[in-house]
Amino acid sequence: MAPTRVVIAKPGLDGHDRGAKIIARVLRDSGFEVIYTGLHQTPEQIVTTAIQEDAQAIGLSILSGAHMSLFTRVLELLREQGSHNVLVFGGGIIPEEDKAQLLKLGVGQIFTPGSPTQEIVDWLQGALKVNI
Amino acid sequence: MTTEKPGEYPYTRGINPDAGVWTMGQYGGFGTPAETNERFKMLLEQGLTGFSVALDLPTQLGLDSDDPLSLGEVGRVGVAIDSLEDIEILMDGIPLEKITQVRTTANSIGYIWAAMFVALAEQRDMDPNKFGMFIQNDVLKEYIARGTQIFPAEAGLKLSTDVIEYIATKVPRWVSLAMSGYHIRESGSDAIQEVAFTFANAREYLDAAIARGVTVDQIATTLFTFLSSNIEFLPEVAKFRAARRTWARLIREKYDPKEANSEKLRIFAFTAGSSLTAQQSMNNVVRTSIEMLAAALGGIQTMHVSAFDEALGVPTEEAAMLALRTQQVVAFESGVLKSVDPLAGSYEIERLTDELAEKMWEMLEEIEKRGGALACINDGWFSAELSEKAYEFAMSIESGERKQVGVNIFKADTPPYKPFEINPESEKGQVKALQALRAKRDNAKVDVTLAELHRVAVSGENIMDACIEAVKAYATVGEIVNELRKVYGKWKPTRTF
Numbered sequence: 006m007a008p009t010r011v012v013i014a015k016p017g018l019d020g021h022d023r024g025a026k027i028i029a030r031v032l033r034d035s036g037f038e039v040i041y042t043g044l045h046q047t048p049e050q051i052v053t054t055a056i057q058e059d060a061q062a063i064g065l066s067i068l069s070g071a072h073m074s075l076f077t078r079v080l081e082l083l084r085e086q087g088s089h090n091v092l093v094f095g096g097g098i099i100p101e102e103d104k105a106q107l108l109k110l111g112v113g114q115i116f117t118p119g120s121p122t123q124e125i126v127d128w129l130q131g132a133l134k135v136n137i
Numbered sequence: 138m139t140t141e142k143p144g145e146y147p148y149t150r151g152i153n154p155d156a157g158v159w160t161m162g163q164y165g166g167f168g169t170p171a172e173t174n175e176r177f178k179m180l181l182e183q184g185l186t187g188f189s190v191a192l193d194l195p196t197q198l199g200l201d202s203d204d205p206l207s208l209g210e211v212g213r214v215g216v217a218i219d220s221l222e223d224i225e226i227l228m229d230g231i232p233l234e235k236i237t238q239v240r241t242t243a244n245s246i247g248y249i250w251a252a253m254f255v256a257l258a259e260q261r262d263m264d265p266n267k268f269g270m271f272i273q274n275d276v277l278k279e280y281i282a283r284g285t286q287i288f289p290a291e292a293g294l295k296l297s298t299d300v301i302e303y304i305a306t307k308v309p310r311w312v313s314l315a316m317s318g319y320h321i322r323e324s325g326s327d328a329i330q331e332v333a334f335t336f337a338n339a340r341e342y343l344d345a346a347i348a349r350g351v352t353v354d355q356i357a358t359t360l361f362t363f364l365s366s367n368i369e370f371l372p373e374v375a376k377f378r379a380a381r382r383t384w385a386r387l388i389r390e391k392y393d394p395k396e397a398n399s400e401k402l403r404i405f406a407f408t409a410g411s412s413l414t415a416q417q418s419m420n421n422v423v424r425t426s427i428e429m430l431a432a433a434l435g436g437i438q439t440m441h442v443s444a445f446d447e448a449l450g451v452p453t454e455e456a457a458m459l460a461l462r463t464q465q466v467v468a469f470e471s472g473v474l475k476s477v478d479p480l481a482g483s484y485e486i487e488r489l490t491d492e493l494a495e496k497m498w499e500m501l502e503e504i505e506k507r508g509g510a511l512a513c514i515n516d517g518w519f520s521a522e523l524s525e526k527a528y529e530f531a532m533s534i535e536s537g538e539r540k541q542v543g544v545n546i547f548k549a550d551t552p553p554y555k556p557f558e559i560n561p562e563s564e565k566g567q568v569k570a571l572q573a574l575r576a577k578r579d580n581a582k583v584d585v586t587l588a589e590l591h592r593v594a595v596s597g598e599n600i601m602d603a604c605i606e607a608v609k610a611y612a613t614v615g616e617i618v619n620e621l622r623k624v625y626g627k628w629k630p631t632r633t634f
Contacts, residue, residue: 021284027531039634043632098448102555121535
């Protein structure tokens with residue numbers, strides 16, 4: 006069976022990548038094939054990477070407060086590219102109200118500080134229906 | 138019992154013989170310069186003696202507010218500064234001479250920040266040495282930990298050194314560099330790496346400036362270090378003591394200074410943002426109280442206490458005020474300032490101090506063997522070390538080996554918290570003001586000053602004077618950085634994790 010590919014991305018200008026790197030590593034250790042984009046990626050670059058790599062999910066890490074515009078843009082671009090089956094999830098300093106709005110817009114799940122990594126792994130496996 | 142006295146080499150017990158109150162500088166800024174100006178005036182009325190200007194990410198990365206990459210980030214994590222006009226608004230009605238310290242997170246754009254305040258002082262017909270400007274300017278740690286780098290590391294180092302040279306020779310009252318371990322610690326390092334990586338970076342700046350003919354004494358006396366104050370109380374007290382001892386030894390053994398002041402490490406401590414939790418966020422007040430007490434007992438010169446709601450968003454006015462009050466209670470009620478280094482002689486404190494200082498020195502030697510900090514940045518060694526430690530830390534919380542109240546023990550539902558909301562109109566307002574500026578300034582003059590900046594950058598000379606001229610012509614942060622990008626090229630992100 007082909008491995009399940011996930012892109013972990015740092016959109017926008019935020020340089021805090023401690024969490025993104027930990028999640029990338031945990032997902033890799035759980036059997037996913039992980040592509041980490043590195044810092045300062047535009048939504049366009051992230052979506053292009055996901056399509057080129059044939060990824061099934063994109064995880065966005067944002068701690069700068071720019072999550073509303075960045076998540077929305079990534080979802081829009083995926084739709085434009087006909088790739089709405091790519092699952093988008095994310096984490097960071099994201100207030101409850103914004104989280105609810107993002108879930109409504111089509112984001113699969115938002116994990117805020119303190120979320121156990123196993124919870125993220127379990128959720129992603131469930132959402133992608135993969136049993137690794 | 139230790140025989141070393143406070144105020145004596147190697148300054149383990151403090152750089153001064155007597156105790157004194159530290160500078161209480163809280164970190165803040167959001168939205169437009171006018172909004173931040175209002176918050177600063179409020180805090181100054183409440184007893185703040187210095188403050189720190191948090192810059193938004195576009196500004197820190199040298200992007201104008203109307204750059205497509207800035208969309209949604211303008212005024213978010215700090216205030217947006219596009220040109221000298223914004224600094225005029227930011228500092229409007231604030232008497233610079235009454236403030237002991239204005240700090241800033243300008244690193245990759247440290248030279249623009251310095252230029253703007255030189256220009257502002259000139260407007261006010263004031264000697265810039267009459268106020269305390271504290272420029273972070275530590276670009277090397279951006280490549281390791283904080284992520285606002287713009288140019289390749291060699292160019293970043295060159296520009297930071299330009300600022301250091303300028304300040305050391307022309308505005309010695311200012312702090313030219315805050316050697317920053319805080320962000321390295323926040324990225325996952327332990328206390329030894331925090332100090333050793335930071336001092337290794339400092340050696341790159343020192344060596345580069347000395348190679349230009351500036352003396353170690355001219356430079357070292359304009360330096361501060363910026364360290365984390367974390368939750369493990371005794372090791373943190375010991376860390377501040379060990380850092381002073383290590384710095385004094387480093388300067389004495391490697392640089393042969395003439396002045397004793399060059400060996401004295403001035404410390405700015407900031408309570409650890411990463412120790413704060415989103416869960417049961419009021420518990421963070423207790424955490425920061427412990428952390429700041431460690432810094433106070435560790436003998437620091439300047440302090441910031443984090444607001445309890447930092448893991449949830451930009452601090453509210455109430456949270457920012459409570460953080461300042463926390464400092465005031467510890468400083469003025471607890472009696473902690475009655476003596477210097479009161480924990481000296483404690484078996485555990487002395488043991489930890491010796492152990493940490495020894496290991497910091499060993500790690501500095503290892504970095505030297507690896508070719509120095511710049512080599513360790515470019516070959517990814519620093520980043521790999523930090524990722525490893527960050528992963529270990531995360532796993533120790535998940536396994537329950539390391540305990541965090543509200544996170545992995547004593548969990549409870551807490552009512553939802555409403556963090557500070559950034560005015561969504563701020564971004565539009567800032568973009569409009571920038572566009573109005575471009576329409577009203579003398580654009581021919583802007584072009585001439587930018588061309589001169591380009592010429593100086595190509596020549597390899599210090600760009601500070603040319604940058605000051607560009608700033609005075611109201612060239613924007615983005616325009617200045619774009620001009621330099623033509624000369625230095627771009628930093629390329631790495632995909633390793």
